[in-house]
Amino acid sequence: MITHGDDLLISGAWLLGLGTLVGAIGQTRQTLTGTNLGKDLVLKGNVIEAVGNSLQAIGRTKMLNSENEHSETYFIFGAWLEAAGNTANAVGIDIQLNGSEEEGTRTDALGSGIQGLGATFEAFGASLTEATFSRSLEIKGNGLIAAGSFLESIGNIFILNEKRRMGEQILLLGSWTQVIGAFILIDAFSIGPEPEQPEKGKEGLNSHYSYVNYYA
Template identity: 85%
Template sequence: MTTHGDDLLISGAWLLGIGTLAGAIGQTRQTLTGTNLGKDLLLKGNVIEAVGNSLQAIGRTKMINPENELSESYFIFGAWLEAAGNTANAVGIDMQLNGSEDEGTRTDALGSGIQGLGAAFEAFGASLTEESFTRSLEIKGNALIAAGSFFESIGNIFILNEKKRMGEHILLLGSWAQVFGAFILIEAFSLGPEPEQPEKGKEERSSHFSYANYHI
């Protein structure tokens, strides 16, 4: 049975997936056209991501207990950092759309760096949990989001140094890396907790029914 915290994690993961996909589509349009076409979609995508990260932070807070306090603390801190980073991205892109190109790009680069750091904290938090298939997915998903965010920060630095074409391609790579990471997290949270192992002596007779009480 899922808890309210689980529901928030799943909802946040789906919002993260939608936000990263919207941002990647916007970035693809911008890179292919060499114009600001797609920036509005990038802005909306980052806002959606920030909401998703906030839901995940709240969900993790509801799930915290003495047994998982350390790992969940990393998850919570990381999720709030990601929300702050995405908010800074949205502010930076809005500044670019309103004519403050360089200042907006700097803010966007800073936001991506903060977001990458937050995802790295979440990947580390996942590494502290018990060995499981979902643990592996959470590590991979957050690692991809962290890498993609750092790529976006680097891409913006290239643009600031008047290497716009190279910077745009790095931004494109980073945006799609985050999409893959987000959808890996959706899979991880949708799987839910793994079934407990049957007690010794009951394993053989319950083997045909071991998944009867679990659903995805």
């Protein structure tokens, strides 16, 4: 039986995947055309990601207990940081669309850095949990989201330093890196029972969270 907290985690993961995909499509159009075409999609993608991160933070909070408090604290803090970073990204892009290119790019760069830091906290939180296949996917997924976010921050810094072509290419790489990471997280939160470590002899000992046994 899936719990409300688990449900929020999975819903948040799907929104995160959708948001990164929408943003990456928008960034691809922007990079290929060398114009602001597609920037509106990047903005919408970041808003969707912020909602997804918020749902995950709330879901983690509902699942918090004395046994998982140490790792969950990193997850919760990281998810809220990601939500804040994506919100800053959306604000920065909106500022760019309204004519303040440099100010908007600075805000966007800051937001991506905050988002990357949040994903790093989540990856670290996953590393503190019991060794399972879903845990490995969580580390990889959040690690890729962190890497992609930092790449986007670097890309914006290149643009601020009047190296727009290189900056746009780095932004494109960062956006699709996040897509891969987000869909790995969807797998992590939706995965079925794990066959690893059968010698324990008890169903559920290998579980990270109850969503690991969702299909049991």
